[in-house]
Amino acid sequence: MRLFAYSTVLLAIGALFTLVVFRRVRTWSRLRHIPGPRLAGWSRLWLVRQQISGRYMLKFREVSQRYGPVARIGPTYVLISSPTEIRRIWSIRSGYYRAPWYEGFRFDPNRDSLVTTIQPAEHSRIRGLVIPGYSGKRLMPNQEQVMDEHIQKFLSLIERRYVSSRTKFRPWEMARGMQYLTWDVASAVEFGEPFGFLDADADMYDAIAALETMVLPCGIMALLPELLALVKSPLIKPLLPKPTDSHGVGRLLGVIAERIEARYSQKVHRDDVLQVFMRSGLSRDDVESEALLHLFAGSDTTAMAARTTVFYIATCPAAYKRLQAEIDGVAATVTRPVISDGEAKGLRFLQACIKESLRMWPPAAAIAAKISDVDDVISGVKVPAGTSVAVSWLEMMRDKNVFGEDAEIWSPARWLDSDPETLKEMEATQGMAFANGSRWECLGKRLASMELGKVLFELFLRYDFAMTNPVEPFQWNHQGLTMHRNMRVTVTKRETDRDSM
Numbered sequence: 001m002r003l004f005a006y007s008t009v010l011l012a013i014g015a016l017f018t019l020v021v022f023r024r025v026r027t028w029s030r031l032r033h034i035p036g037p038r039l040a041g042w043s044r045l046w047l048v049r050q051q052i053s054g055r056y057m058l059k060f061r062e063v064s065q066r067y068g069p070v071a072r073i074g075p076t077y078v079l080i081s082s083p084t085e086i087r088r089i090w091s092i093r094s095g096y097y098r099a100p101w102y103e104g105f106r107f108d109p110n111r112d113s114l115v116t117t118i119q120p121a122e123h124s125r126i127r128g129l130v131i132p133g134y135s136g137k138r139l140m141p142n143q144e145q146v147m148d149e150h151i152q153k154f155l156s157l158i159e160r161r162y163v164s165s166r167t168k169f170r171p172w173e174m175a176r177g178m179q180y181l182t183w184d185v186a187s188a189v190e191f192g193e194p195f196g197f198l199d200a201d202a203d204m205y206d207a208i209a210a211l212e213t214m215v216l217p218c219g220i221m222a223l224l225p226e227l228l229a230l231v232k233s234p235l236i237k238p239l240l241p242k243p244t245d246s247h248g249v250g251r252l253l254g255v256i257a258e259r260i261e262a263r264y265s266q267k268v269h270r271d272d273v274l275q276v277f278m279r280s281g282l283s284r285d286d287v288e289s290e291a292l293l294h295l296f297a298g299s300d301t302t303a304m305a306a307r308t309t310v311f312y313i314a315t316c317p318a319a320y321k322r323l324q325a326e327i328d329g330v331a332a333t334v335t336r337p338v339i340s341d342g343e344a345k346g347l348r349f350l351q352a353c354i355k356e357s358l359r360m361w362p363p364a365a366a367i368a369a370k371i372s373d374v375d376d377v378i379s380g381v382k383v384p385a386g387t388s389v390a391v392s393w394l395e396m397m398r399d400k401n402v403f404g405e406d407a408e409i410w411s412p413a414r415w416l417d418s419d420p421e422t423l424k425e426m427e428a429t430q431g432m433a434f435a436n437g438s439r440w441e442c443l444g445k446r447l448a449s450m451e452l453g454k455v456l457f458e459l460f461l462r463y464d465f466a467m468t469n470p471v472e473p474f475q476w477n478h479q480g481l482t483m484h485r486n487m488r489v490t491v492t493k494r495e496t497d498r499d500s501m
């Protein structure tokens with residue numbers, strides 16, 4: 001009897017093992033014609049390892065260079081790098097939609113926001129409802145005014161605390177410093193009231209740091225949906241941050257929940273983004289998700305773009321001089337105390353510096369997998385339906401066929417002296433930094449561009465910037481979004497101290 005029981009168990013284990021092996025081989029063979037790292041074809045653990053390394057943007061580039069424009073990076077994942085093919089796949093009528101990868105980035109594992117909504121019809125419906133909030137029209141006070149107030153606060157903070165001279169050395173940690181600005185702008189635009197990071201000159205409740213640590217688990221859940229299912233389970237859910245926690249993300253969520261509750265119970269009325277979302281016809285749960293997305297999607301991306309631009313300018317003397325000459329040329333005639341958005345947009349070299357920085361290091365360079373229900377041919381390679389198609393951002397943005405032999409170099413002048421045909425191709429490729437022309441085109445592009453133009457103009461008008469530690473100017477970690485640490489900058493006043501340092 002016992003022998004019978006043992007052999008039944010052994011048989012069951014054997015059958016299960018055979019089934020697993022059979023399914024693995026079947027999955028592997030669907031993309032066996034596509035080259036890539038060997039382990040990647042068999043297991044998602046290769047991708048998980050890249051995610052954990054905090055460097056996958058670089059690794060993806062290496063893979064594209066080694067294996068070509070279509071490379072296999074997972075049992076059901078391919079990585080593509082051709083700018084024209086990426087634009088085609090992301091275009092509105094391509095038939096591609098978001099892969100389940102996006103679901104790993106839900107704020108609440110049981111609820112979607114616009115950015116995690118996969119089904120195209122549902123995505124279009126929500127997008128249509130939130131667009132008025134992002135357009136910034138008819139909001140009071142207008143978003144430019146709100147932004148100007150915060151930029152003034154930001155400049156006054158630098159002036160008070162972070163200007164160095166020969167007798168004072170007060171380096172500025174630009175990574176966090178820029179985040180305080182963008183988080184306060186985003187919250188003020190959304191709720192009519194900032195979180196107060198600039199006033200505190202601190203990461204209030206350690207919320208930004210806590211959020212940064214959450215990106216890695218989200219990235220892993222995006223690759224392993226089984227884990228997402230576990231997180232939804234009653235076993236794990238109680239361990240997740242709650243709005244009642246006194247620190248970190250929990251506290252931040254608590255502040256946001258209080259603000260939303262005050263609005264719904266009509267204790268407060270303001271004509272801001274939140275109010276527009278509430279009037280849009282979204283359910284209260286959806287308003288909460290979209291409010292979080294508005295904050296999270298815009299703050300760190302914009303901060304990252306701003307500090308990368310300062311870094312590139314500070315390390316390129318030719319561009320530095322040209323930018324300062326452009327700024328000085330208009331300084332006496334532009335709107336004070338903060339340049340207007342229209343005026344900043346008219347400064348061609350300033351805009352070229354921003355564009356070039358977004359090209360060299362696109363802030364939202366995630367796996368961003370898209371999927372199709374029909375077979376496709378990408379760069380001449382057959383890609384079966386149901387394959388998740390990821391983007392090799394650096395390889396695309398540094399494509400020599402588009403940007404020329406010096407594609408590897410940060411050179412804003414390329415945006416001013418290229419012929420119209422080349423420029424058109426460059427614009428279309430670089431525009432992918434905001435997913436331009438796609439059904440997922442960034443809804444915050446207007447706000448981000450306004451903030452970048454204004455803040456960079458005002459910073460370079462007043463100050464000189466040098467990386468405090470040129471040997472290791474910063475540390476960084478890439479989890480789809482690049483997070484900088486210890487990006488210490490020496491800020492000096494242009495008029496007085498420039499020549500004496």
Ligand code: HEM
Binds near residue numbers: 299433434445448
């Ligand atoms: C330099 C700054 C920014 C960059 C580079 C950027 C980039 C992007 C990219 C590439 C996407 C497409 C994501 C995908 O589908 O995989 C996206 C989507 C989105 N962005 Fe931005 N973004 C920036 C700033 C902002 C700001 C300031 C906001 C909010 C105020 C914002 C809100 C959104 C939203 C809501 C979406 C989702 C659109 C949709 O699914 O239809 N972004 N962004």
